[in-house]
Amino acid sequence: MRRRSPELPPLDGILVLDKDLGISSARGVEIVRRRAQFAKAGHAGTLDPLASGVLVIALGRGTKAVERLMATEKEYLAEIDLSAFTACDDREGERREVEVAVPPARGEVEAALRRFEGVIDQRPPSFSAMVVDGRRAYRIARKDDTFELPTRKVVVHEVTLLDYAWPIARVALRCGKGFYVRSLARDLGLALGTGGHLASLRRTAVGPFRIAMARRLDDLPELIDASCVMPIEQALAMVGQEGARAAPAAVTPSDGPQPPSPEAAPGGPPRSS
Numbered sequence: 518m519r520r521r522s523p524e525l526p527p528l529d530g531i532l533v534l535d536k537d538l539g540i541s542s543a544r545g546v547e548i549v550r551r552r553a554q555f556a557k558a559g560h561a562g563t564l565d566p567l568a569s570g571v572l573v574i575a576l577g578r579g580t581k582a583v584e585r586l587m588a589t590e591k592e593y594l595a596e597i598d599l600s601a602f603t604a605c606d607d608r609e610g611e612r613r614e615v616e617v618a619v620p621p622a623r624g625e626v627e628a629a630l631r632r633f634e635g636v637i638d639q640r641p642p643s644f645s646a647m648v649v650d651g652r653r654a655y656r657i658a659r660k661d662d663t664f665e666l667p668t669r670k671v672v673v674h675e676v677t678l679l680d681y682a683w684p685i686a687r688v689a690l691r692c693g694k695g696f697y698v699r700s701l702a703r704d705l706g707l708a709l710g711t712g713g714h715l716a717s718l719r720r721t722a723v724g725p726f727r728i729a730m731a732r733r734l735d736d737l738p739e740l741i742d743a744s745c746v747m748p749i750e751q752a753l754a755m756v757g758q759e760g761a762r763a764a765p766a767a768v769t770p771s772d773g774p775q776p777p778s779p780e781a782a783p784g785g786p787p788r789s790s
Contacts, residue, residue, distance in 0.1 A: 521555045528556040529577035530746035531586075535731035536564050536572040548734055549574050553741040561586035562694075562723060567607060570720030571731050579749040589724025589756060590674065592691045597702040600684035601712040606642045606699035608716050615712035620683040627678045629708040630688065633701060634676055638668040642699045671696045685716060725755040 521528070536545050542563045550558040559580045561573040570593075575583050600617070603610030621629075672693035680687040686705070690698070699715045706713020721728045737745060 519555045521553070521557070525554055526743070527577055528553055528741075528743060528746060530575075530579050530743070530748045531726070531752040532574045532576060532741070532746050533726045533731045534572045534574055535728060535733045536569055537733060538569045539566055541566050542572055545572055545734065546574055549576075549737070549741065552737065552739055559583050561589075562591065564720055565607070565718070567609060567715075568718040568720065570718075571723050571726060571728055572720075573723045573726050575749075576746060577749075579752070582749060582753060585753070585756060586724065588694050589759065590691055590693060590722075591696070591720060591724075592722035593689070593698055594679075594719045594721055595688045595690065595698050595702070596716040596718075597686045597688060597705060598684055598714055598716040599686060599706055599709065599711040601714060602703065602706060603714045606697075606703045606714050607718075608714060610714070612714075613712070615706070617684075617711050621709045621711065623678070623681045625709065626681055626686050626705075629705055630676050630678055632708060633704070634673050636670055636672055639671045639697065639700050639704070640668045641697050642703070669695070673701075676701075684711070725759040726752075 532549060534545055534549065536542065542560055546558050546560050550556060553576055556576045557580050559575050561575065561583050564570065564572055573586055575586065598608070599621075601612040601614045603612055673696065674691045674693070676688060676690040678686060679689055688701075690701070698718055702713045702715040704713070719728075732745075
């Protein structure tokens, strides 16, 4: 792997990227790393190619803080299609239509969503980056269509139905680390007796790093220098302040920190969300 020249000044800190649809998180990091003259780089939580929004990229010494950044709360805007299930729980998979004689009313959808607030047991998507006996779950799922991962504890601090016009429910949520929005889409459908898969996803915040702070790749200069990067000390101070504000209402999940991993479609590398 090509490294940054030691003759260049250090480039340490955080860059908040607004990741576009269609590119992987790993690709976004690699583009930033190249423009940063091959500084060490990593990200604080994967976004699938089909998702857009906040991707926190750590550079230089900032990469040592990735686990702490990953442990922060995440916020999303999601569109859930209640008319069908898919194998991978998002719109990339083949649709399995569900016949619904009478679509659920808005109040029923709101009531079902409330059941997913707090500490809940969630089954991650079979097509995910989780490791089972040394193998990625998505590799097992490709060969075994009955494969399911066990449930685990996750935290949903808040989930709100913003809009609903059958079959699409538009939802805002604030959750802890390790939560899969794809699983929420699937499980909401199961709770309502309909289908359920993720039609679109946009991450609007990772801890204190919000979409208003983020820059798209097209808006970044070809040469990224210290003027484009938030100092790591400032970033960690923001994380600490965010944690202090959230502490009285926080619920601690049982899952410990997990390192970021590259994502993928069912036919490619691993996926998240």
